[in-house]
Amino acid sequence: MIVQIDSLLTIPGIVIAKDTMQIPVEKRFPKAIIFDMDGVLVDSEPYHIEVEKRMFQKVGVDVSDEEHASYMGTATDVMWRQIIEKRQLSHDEEEMTRLTNQEGIPFFSALEKLEPMPGLRKLLDFLENKKVPMAVASSSNPETVQIIIDKLGLRKYFRHTISSGSVGKSKPAPDVFLHAAKLLGVEPENCLVIEDSKNGIKAAKSAGMFCVAYGGASSESQDQGEADIVVDDFEKLTRLLFAED
Ligand SMILES: O=P(O)(O)OC[C@H]1O[C@@H](O)[C@H](O)[C@@H](O)[C@@H]1O
The missing domain is CATH 1.10.150 (DNA polymerase; domain 1)
Known part of the structure; x- marks a missing residue:
């Protein structure tokens, strides 16, 4: 199922339709969030x-x-x-x-310094305040994962930073997400994954998790059709995840 958030169908200067979809109520307030690294935390x-x-x-x-x-x-x-x-x-x-x-x-x-994706730190602060446990699950090799997380200055937010290289088969297999869920102590169906690549989305769905596709900077080449929802703005995602209505 794919749901486009706030997609504006326009002809130059004129809005024809605005389609605002929500995250299903039972998937809001997730018990754990697992972030992909490359393309989600940073445009790497x-x-x-x-x-x-x-x-x-x-x-x-x-x-x-x-x-x-x-x-x-x-x-x-x-x-x-x-x-x-x-x-x-x-x-x-x-x-x-x-x-x-x-x-x-x-x-x-x-690389001198890496900048987190726009709006990401706000989302992480928000999740930290809500005490939602978070992990990173990446296909990058273990050393690169640590280098990137440190250069982003995001280490404090994540209980675990996992490379598929150390846990089993790589995405599109679900191994790295299932391993992350186990470490976080949360059932896969209660975990929410944020991914950008087709292989990563496939892995999250095979793990039985709700998958948000991040349509950020370098995802144009990726078919995100298997994701449950597509969002291109982390502030919007924060609102959708914790909407009370
Ligand atoms: O799972 P992540 O964090 O998106 O990592 C993906 C990347 O992992 C790397 O190891 C690959 O060589 C990249 O090409 C790939 O895109």
Whole structure:
């Protein structure tokens, strides 16, 4: 089911229709919220794309933007497995993953500071005040997750910051979300996930969780149709999550 929030159908200068949908009452006031990292906490997908493009160039594989976008939200080893299989290359998946991390980790470490997505800190403060337990569940490797969370200055909000690399299969498999729910001590059906990628949304839905798709900065290439609701503004999401009516 997909619900567009406050979508304005317009012809230049004239609003034709305004469609404001709500989060179903039973899904408001969630018992726990699990955040995806890249593309939700921070607009970092362009950095991953840059690092991966450098790698494609180094090893001489031609990956179209469309194919590249299909790997968004999944772990680096899963991306390489698919690239290698598709082209029947002799490259070693583990070695390619190691080299990509070797390129990526110093790249992320060298970034001066990262800015959280607009309105995110307000949402996190609000959730913290309401004592809603929060975790991060990412397909990025464990070291990159820690680097990014620290550079964002958001560590204090999250009880757990989890990389799928340390818990089982990567998104689109549900493992990382189920693991996060377990750590938070909340049943999957009572967890709400905020995701941006098609692979991440699939993972959240396979975990049996309510999924909010964040239509933020770098999500244009992603089909978010499997999400329960699409929101492009965290302030709006705060209002919708805690609406009393
Ligand atoms: O699950 P997250 O936080 O969106 O992480 C996604 C990213 O994880 C990385 O490891 C991939 O190489 C990226 O291409 C991918 O988009």
